[in-house]
Amino acid sequence: MCLFKLTGVSLILSILLYIADSYPNSDMTNMGCEECKLRENKVFSNPGAPVYQCTGCCFSRAYPTPLRSKKTMLVPKNITSEATCCVAKEGKRVVVDNIKLTNHTECHCSTCYHHKS
Amino acid sequence: MELSVAMCGLLCLLFSQAVPMCVPTDYTLYEERRECDFCVAINTTICMGFCYSRDSNMKELAGPRFLIQRGCTYDQVEYRTVILPGCPLHANPLFTYPVALSCHCGTCNTDSDECAHKASSGDGARCSKPLRQIYPYPGLNNYIPPN
Numbered sequence: 001m002c003l004f005k006l007t008g009v010s011l012i013l014s015i016l017l018y019i020a021d022s023y024p025n026s027d028m029t030n031m032g033c034e035e036c037k038l039r040e041n042k043v044f045s046n047p048g049a050p051v052y053q054c055t056g057c058c059f060s061r062a063y064p065t066p067l068r069s070k071k072t073m074l075v076p077k078n079i080t081s082e083a084t085c086c087v088a089k090e091g092k093r094v095v096v097d098n099i100k101l102t103n104h105t106e107c108h109c110s111t112c113y114h115h116k117s
Numbered sequence: 118m119e120l121s122v123a124m125c126g127l128l129c130l131l132f133s134q135a136v137p138m139c140v141p142t143d144y145t146l147y148e149e150r151r152e153c154d155f156c157v158a159i160n161t162t163i164c165m166g167f168c169y170s171r172d173s174n175m176k177e178l179a180g181p182r183f184l185i186q187r188g189c190t191y192d193q194v195e196y197r198t199v200i201l202p203g204c205p206l207h208a209n210p211l212f213t214y215p216v217a218l219s220c221h222c223g224t225c226n227t228d229s230d231e232c233a234h235k236a237s238s239g240d241g242a243r244c245s246k247p248l249r250q251i252y253p254y255p256g257l258n259n260y261i262p263p264n
Contacts, residue, residue, distance in 0.1 A: 060188035061165035083188030117224035
């Protein structure tokens with residue numbers, strides 16, 4: 001009975017390991033969080049005239065503000081937050097259904113302008 | 118029973134990769150004060166990882182309304198205080214620093230945080246004085262509010 005259970009667990013483990021190994025090789029910290037890239041915006045896209053939008057994940061971190069940096073701050077803060085956001089690097093102006101849009105053509109992780117509260 | 122536990126553990130391990138990885142991460146903080154003799158290395162945890170963001174096709178019309186911009190930042194934080202070694206009597210030897218207990222993808226709170234625009238490429242020079250490792254007592258939380 002014990003041997004049967006052990007065989008069953010080994011079999012399941014082997015299957016799961018095979019599935020895990022079949023994931024594409026990539027940075028483990030980015031697994032599951034899709035990269036910043038162009039994706040079709042289905043709200044504005046029409047047949048033969050797709051509109052693309054930059055979406056995806058970018059790296060950010062928050063850490064204790066170093067003392068030497070605190071001394072230069074007008075209002076010293078204990079935590080420094082550094083963030084990058086998925087934004088369009090290039091785009092083209094288009095008009096879709098009388099609405100002026102920007103069709104993104106290239107994306108990158110860069111400055112976040114609206115991540116403050 | 119053991120089989121169920123093993124399966125759950127492995128499934129959790131696999132599917133945990135399907136969520137953004139903004140998590141508490143071990144970090145060594147290097148600090149030195151002009152009036153003290155040593156640079157100290159303190160082990161703490163910070164928030165680091167990847168967060169989802171989205172640019173807008175309608176920025177000219179709607180402004181930031183359809184933008185999603187978030188950064189990996191502290192959710193629950195605990196403050197700990199250590200005594201810096203080699204400081205003269207007239208100097209304040211206490212150093213208080215935040216420890217990340219949990220993290221989340223969210224907006225940067227300008228009241229409490231310095232919101233930098235872009236991740237720096239390196240941390241720069243760490244110490245100009247001899248290094249000492251600080252080991253705070255585990256579980257000790259002794260935040261002393263500044264005067």
